[in-house]
Amino acid sequence: MKLIVSLAAACLLLPAAAQADDGIRKFLAGRAGHDEEIARSIWNWAEVGYQEVKSSALLEKELADAGFKVDSGVAGMPTSFVASWGNGRPVIGILAEFDALPGITQDVSPLRKPIPDKLSAHACGHHLFGTASVSAAIALKDWLQKSGTAGTIRLYGTPAEEGGAGKVYMVRAGLFNDVDTVLHWHPSDVNSAGLDKALANKTAKFRFHGIASHASGAPERGRSALDGIEAMDYMVNMMREHVPSDTRMHYIITNGGSAPNVVPDFAESYLYVRHPDPHQVEEIFDRVVKAGEGAALGTGTTMDYEIIGGVYSMLQNETLARVMHAKLVEVGGVHYSPEERAFAEQIYSSFQEPNMPLGSEADVQSFDFERPGAGSTDVADISWTVPTVGLRVATWVPGTSAHSWQAVAAGGMSIGYKGMENASQVLALMGKELFTKPALIAKAKAEFEERRGPDFHYKPMLGDRAPPLDYRRGVPGGGE
Numbered sequence: 001m002k003l004i005v006s007l008a009a010a011c012l013l014l015p016a017a018a019q020a021d022d023g024i025r026k027f028l029a030g031r032a033g034h035d036e037e038i039a040r041s042i043w044n045w046a047e048v049g050y051q052e053v054k055s056s057a058l059l060e061k062e063l064a065d066a067g068f069k070v071d072s073g074v075a076g077m078p079t080s081f082v083a084s085w086g087n088g089r090p091v092i093g094i095l096a097e098f099d100a101l102p103g104i105t106q107d108v109s110p111l112r113k114p115i116p117d118k119l120s121a122h123a124c125g126h127h128l129f130g131t132a133s134v135s136a137a138i139a140l141k142d143w144l145q146k147s148g149t150a151g152t153i154r155l156y157g158t159p160a161e162e163g164g165a166g167k168v169y170m171v172r173a174g175l176f177n178d179v180d181t182v183l184h185w186h187p188s189d190v191n192s193a194g195l196d197k198a199l200a201n202k203t204a205k206f207r208f209h210g211i212a213s214h215a216s217g218a219p220e221r222g223r224s225a226l227d228g229i230e231a232m233d234y235m236v237n238m239m240r241e242h243v244p245s246d247t248r249m250h251y252i253i254t255n256g257g258s259a260p261n262v263v264p265d266f267a268e269s270y271l272y273v274r275h276p277d278p279h280q281v282e283e284i285f286d287r288v289v290k291a292g293e294g295a296a297l298g299t300g301t302t303m304d305y306e307i308i309g310g311v312y313s314m315l316q317n318e319t320l321a322r323v324m325h326a327k328l329v330e331v332g333g334v335h336y337s338p339e340e341r342a343f344a345e346q347i348y349s350s351f352q353e354p355n356m357p358l359g360s361e362a363d364v365q366s367f368d369f370e371r372p373g374a375g376s377t378d379v380a381d382i383s384w385t386v387p388t389v390g391l392r393v394a395t396w397v398p399g400t401s402a403h404s405w406q407a408v409a410a411g412g413m414s415i416g417y418k419g420m421e422n423a424s425q426v427l428a429l430m431g432k433e434l435f436t437k438p439a440l441i442a443k444a445k446a447e448f449e450e451r452r453g454p455d456f457h458y459k460p461m462l463g464d465r466a467p468p469l470d471y472r473r474g475v476p477g478g479g480e
Contacts, residue, residue: 042127049160110346125187136427188392201376222263310461320389354399395419
């Protein structure tokens with residue numbers, strides 16, 4: 001005879017913690033369709049850094065409607081916010097990003113299909129990031145309220161991660177000083193929660209000023225600002241042979257003049273310097289400045305520069321990462337429907353050398369799984385301020401690179417949404433673990449203090465400058 005157990009009876013057989021976890025996951029499953037609508041709206045708007053007016057407002061409304069107290073425009077950034085619910089300790093923070101990238105566009109198609117007249121897109125999946133984080137915070141609020149558990153859940157709406165370093169200004173303003181731990185996640189082509197890496201990064205716009213003249217009729221009377229830019233960039237490229245091998249330097253020329261027959265009196269280059277060690281970044285950046293000064297001297301121009309962003313490398317926390325990994329294993333990977341599989345196969349065929357096999361989206365990578373941390377994030381500055389942990393979830397087809405049209409395509413349909421919902425579940429389950437296990441927080445803080453060192457003093461790499469609210473203006477997809 002078969003034994004049939006009702007769902008209600010089965011729940012009575014589960015430990016209390018397992019029942020609570022099941023309740024959190026059911027709550028989030030009930031929000032799935034609504035979360036998809038939010039993510040799709042933010043995907044469609046594709047607002048770039050510090051211009052995420054509609055995206056930020058939508059997430060703020062979700063939190064306010066759920067009973068959170070929302071403070072808008074914090075740390076001098078109109079599209080930033082902090083939403084809180086509860087009281088007392090512990091204080092658990094969750095990060096939410098929502099900025100898009102300029103200069104790329106793609107429809108929900110497995111083939112390359114740019115959207116006409118659209119010059120920005122969510123090629124890094126921050127529409128999914130912000131939505132999942134907000135949903136996880138609301139789920140935790142619901143659980144705290146129903147269970148009567150003490151503590152505060154705090155959602156940080158963080159603008160301009162892509163080069164604008166929005167979180168650094170929030171750290172500088174002391175908005176994380178009373179937080180016990182911070183949770184975050186990021187869209188990816190794998191499911192992993194380990195000792196994530198990220199490079200320190202310092203960015204600036206170098207501006208050269210010359211003398212305009214007729215390029216053919218009176219070239220001797222002109223001094224080309226573009227010559228200054230090109231001379232500087234040439235010297236930066238020569239530096240590559242004489243910097244540590246794990247250094248990354250890249251740039252674009254954002255303004256090279258207006259017409260070939262006019263000697264440009266203004267030109268601008270936007271440059272990044274990255275390295276695992278923040279001190280090395282500072283030293284290499286100073287050499288780049290010297291190259292700019294030399295280029296100006298040699299071309300008869302003048303040069304000034306504006307620091308746009310600066311972030312630390314990631315301070316890892318193994319204590320938190322191992323628990324996050326366990327929660328990711330509990331939730332599991334992403335499973336495609338036949339239609340999603342067909343979409344994914346077409347995307348996969350567009351990769352020249354995919355680094356992950358199709359099908360791995362259903363797997364959770366082992367804890368020691370590490371890919372080189374060649375990117376940078378302003379989450380890193382938070383990690384030097386409070387114990388911080390994150391995870392990556394497969395919202396893209398395996399083998400997809402961030403900042404690609406393939407990431408935009410998958411992130412705008414159910415493949416991305418499935419990963420997003422998994423991320424919200426992992427974050428919420430991790431938050432519950434922290435609210436109910438003070439010894440875990442204490443252990444994470446002890447590791448944090450040991451890794452950071454007794455003599456550490458936080459000093460923002462971007463100095464005391466105000467947030468560069470217009471840093472995306474004037475570039476394709478970056479606003480007027």
